[in-house]
Amino acid sequence: MIVELTVNGVPVTARVTNPGSLLDLLRDELGLPGSKNACEQGECGSCSVILDGELVCSCLVMAADAAGSSVTTVEGVSPDDGLHPVQEAMHHAGAVQCGFCTPGIVVAAVDLFARNAHPSSNEIKDALAGNICRCTGYGAIIRALEGVGATDEH
Amino acid sequence: MEIVHPNSIDEALAGLGDGAIPLAGGTDLMVEVNFGHIRPERVIGLRRLAELKEWDGQRIGAGVTWRRIETHGPKALAEAARTVGSPQIRNAGTIGGNLGTASPAGDGHPFLAAVGASIELASTASQRTLTWQEFFTGVKETARRPDELIMAVHLPAGLPERQCFGKIGIRNAMVIATVCAVVTRADDGKTTVALGSVAPTPIRATGAENMISSIGHPSAGDLVEFQRLVSEEVRPITDHRSTEEYRRHGAGVLARRLLERCLS
Incomplete structure (x- = not known):
C-alpha cells in the first residue's frame, strides 16, 4: 500500500507494509533512523514524534493511518544552520x-x-x-x- | 489490509462488520499488532473523524482524548486522565478506546461506574444506550456488537462536587493500576464507591456505600468499618502485577483515603 504524508515539511510517498507502524515507515522506508525502536508498546518514548501537532509514540501509530498527516521527527526539529x-x-x-x-x-x-x-x-x-x-x-x-x-x- | 478513513459517522458505521476493526488512538491496538497478536484485515481509521470528538456538556464523544479530559473533565475524571500512560499516550488515546478495550485496569472506568454513566452505541441499523453495568461484561469483553461503534459517554447531570480518584501502582507515571478507585459524596451524604483492577469489570462497593451514606459525620470507627466493607466486597485475583491479598487490602485503604478527602 502506498501512502502520502508530509515528513519534516516535505511531502513524501512511501510504501507501507501493513499493518506496520509509522516508526517502521520512518526508519525503514524513509531512511530517518533518529526515531528509535525499543519497546514497541508506548512505554519508553524513544520513538516520539509530533503527529499533526501532537506528541505521540510513532510505534503506536499505524502507518496506513498516517496518510495525509504531517509528521515532525527529531531530524526535523533543528534549523538548517544549527541546533534547536x-x-x-x-x-x-x-x-x-x-x-x-x-x-x-x-x-x-x-x-x-x-x-x-x-x-x-x-x-x-x-x-x-x-x-x-x-x-x-x-x-x-x-x-x-x-x-x-x-x-x-x- | 484495507484501511477506510470515513468522512462521517454514517460512512464509519457502513464500514463496520465483516471483521473490520475500529482504530482510534491506536495505543492498545498497535501493541497487539506490534507483538503479532492481531493481524487486521480491515481497519476503520477514526482518528480524524470530527463528529466523534464533539463534547457537548454531559455527552463526551468517544474520540475525545485523555489530554482533553485531563484539562476539561469533571474533577475525578480529570484526575484519572492525568494518570493514563504518558503525555504521548494521553495525546492519542481516547475515552472510547478505553471502553472498547475494557481492560479491568482501565483508568477511566471507576469514574463512569461511580457516577452511573451510560455508553451510546450505534450501527447502521440501530442506536442504543447501555448502562455501564450492561456495557462491561467481562475481562476485555463488552456488549458492543462487531457492527457497532462506541459513539459517546453520557454523564448524569448534577455530579457531586466532592469526587476523588486514586490509583495504586509501582510508580507515579506510566503505570497500569494495581487498584484504582473513585469516591463521590453528595451534600445529603449519598456516597458512591467504584473500583477498578479488583474484578473482571469495574464494580461498585454497594455495602460500603449504604453503610456510609446514612452517616452525616462519620467517626474514625465508621471509616475503619467502611474500609473493611470495601475490602470484603472486591473480587481481585493474583497476577503478574499484584496479589489478591494486597489488592483487597489496597482497595479498602484507597477507598477510605478518598472518602476522607471528600469529607475534608
Whole structure:
C-alpha cells in the first residue's frame, strides 16, 4: 500500500507494509533512523514524534493511518544552520549518556517548549514522564532543559 | 489490509462488520499488532473523524482524548486522565478506546461506574444506550456488537462536587493500576464507591456505600468499618502485577483515603 504524508515539511510517498507502524515507515522506508525502536508498546518514548501537532509514540501509530498527516521527527526539529535550543542546551550540559533515548527526549522537550516557553522543573518532569532513560541520566537532562527557559529570559 | 478513513459517522458505521476493526488512538491496538497478536484485515481509521470528538456538556464523544479530559473533565475524571500512560499516550488515546478495550485496569472506568454513566452505541441499523453495568461484561469483553461503534459517554447531570480518584501502582507515571478507585459524596451524604483492577469489570462497593451514606459525620470507627466493607466486597485475583491479598487490602485503604478527602 502506498501512502502520502508530509515528513519534516516535505511531502513524501512511501510504501507501507501493513499493518506496520509509522516508526517502521520512518526508519525503514524513509531512511530517518533518529526515531528509535525499543519497546514497541508506548512505554519508553524513544520513538516520539509530533503527529499533526501532537506528541505521540510513532510505534503506536499505524502507518496506513498516517496518510495525509504531517509528521515532525527529531531530524526535523533543528534549523538548517544549527541546533534547536533544546539540542543546544542538552549538548552544553552533557545531558547524554548512551544517547539512545536522546532523540525521543529532544522531540518531547521541543513539544513542551512550543507550548510553554518557561516550564517549571515539575512541568519539565511531567512532560518527560513518557520518556525512559535506561542510563537514568535524568538529572542532567532536567537541568539542561531548565537552562533553556533561563537563556530565553535574557 | 484495507484501511477506510470515513468522512462521517454514517460512512464509519457502513464500514463496520465483516471483521473490520475500529482504530482510534491506536495505543492498545498497535501493541497487539506490534507483538503479532492481531493481524487486521480491515481497519476503520477514526482518528480524524470530527463528529466523534464533539463534547457537548454531559455527552463526551468517544474520540475525545485523555489530554482533553485531563484539562476539561469533571474533577475525578480529570484526575484519572492525568494518570493514563504518558503525555504521548494521553495525546492519542481516547475515552472510547478505553471502553472498547475494557481492560479491568482501565483508568477511566471507576469514574463512569461511580457516577452511573451510560455508553451510546450505534450501527447502521440501530442506536442504543447501555448502562455501564450492561456495557462491561467481562475481562476485555463488552456488549458492543462487531457492527457497532462506541459513539459517546453520557454523564448524569448534577455530579457531586466532592469526587476523588486514586490509583495504586509501582510508580507515579506510566503505570497500569494495581487498584484504582473513585469516591463521590453528595451534600445529603449519598456516597458512591467504584473500583477498578479488583474484578473482571469495574464494580461498585454497594455495602460500603449504604453503610456510609446514612452517616452525616462519620467517626474514625465508621471509616475503619467502611474500609473493611470495601475490602470484603472486591473480587481481585493474583497476577503478574499484584496479589489478591494486597489488592483487597489496597482497595479498602484507597477507598477510605478518598472518602476522607471528600469529607475534608
